[in-house]
Amino acid sequence: MEEVQTHRPDRRRERTRQLLRDALTALIIEKGYDAISIQDITDRANVARPTFYLHFRDKDELLFSSVRDIYEDLAQRHYQMEWTPEAILSAETVDDSDFQHIAENAEFYKVMLSKRGSITFLLQVLDYLTEVTMKDIISLMVPEGSQSRLPPGFIASFLAGAEIGVVRWWLANDMPHSPQEMALIMHHLCTRGLAWAVDMPVPPSDFRVES
Amino acid sequence: MEEVQTHRPDRRRERTRQLLRDALTALIIEKGYDAISIQDITDRANVARPTFYLHFRDKDELLFSSVRDIYEDLAQRHYQMEWTPEAILSAETVDDSDFQHIAENAEFYKVMLSKRGSITFLLQVLDYLTEVTMKDIISLMVPEGSQSRLPPGFIASFLAGAEIGVVRWWLANDMPHSPQEMALIMHHLCTRGLAWAVDMPVPPSDFRVES
DNA sequence: CATTTAATTTACAGTGTGTCTTATAATGGG
């Protein structure tokens, strides 16, 4: 017996929800995610504590209600382009929207991808990146009917993890490069690997894993 | 005025600490890290709750007291070998101790690197991997007096993140490959990059970032 | 066996959670 609550439009509702969202993001930057109590959020938002539970089950639900549209927007921006194998591997068409977005919300990510952040959030981002990368890998292989040497899921997880690592380095070092530069560096390292990065040759290998 | 407590050896002490450590790891696998209370731990260990605080400040301190020696052991195993630039880039001398260790503690890592885990732990592992990788990168460049195209910290963060991503994939897919295979696959992908992985050529590039 | 130290037991104050009730205020529809 699922009782689905349908809400007629009401300014008070959206206003309160927005106040709570804003309070949360401000508090995250100030004191870290874990240290925030529901009381903190409602105090900051000038809302009674029981009101919180009229809108969100817990802190995580509030957090994800804040970021969901951001990732929809990012994915949409990414897929505005028609990705072909050539475009993905070419340095001319590198997509820097991820790094752009991180730069615009640097304070937020600096906290949320640190010990003061939330593992749920970090893994959500990682899964998002894996999924997007996965689609790119697929579009890289399917049109050719070609087989990659490694399982696509493996490669996507590899690249997504690498991106998180690099973003953390970027933020920890106060963003010494522009988003465009970062995307380009990342692209070179991803496509060409460590041997290129340290400018040393490795022998060719026909190593292959059946997926 | 630092009051350093010096403990003469006493079986009761080490016994209690070990009981608490064992209780924690068992509980982590059962219900996830976050859901565990101090009470849970002491109940499982058959120890009074105030006793916990005679040994550890909080849950995190207990956790890290459990894993510290593991990582010392791993690092020591890794550095038993004299790493030269050739050895690091060669597929003959791949070090699989990390994957071996993960496989031996698969249940534990499956939880701790998931939403039911702990961000502090995940980042601790990430930082450990970054540090170890960093030393490898350095040993790759210094003896030659050569310069890498990218800042070593960048590369190390990239590879460490990639390793976490891959380990998560490996665990999520119930370890379809042996630790040795995983280390080998990882090695190929790290050194040769995406172009190799999907078996498509990219033009050479003399792109370089001054560190 | 005696001394030292660890652990137990009980208790307490503090903090946060999730829910409930009653009263008040704002909103959108007619």
Place this chain on the structure above:
DNA sequence: CCCATTATAAGACACACTGTAAATTAAATG
């Protein structure tokens, strides 16, 4: 503009967990 509806406020409650304290009991060491 008024009214029925719905959101919010205010206060209170039971519950769980934390960190610490005091007095007592138990165990290990030499």
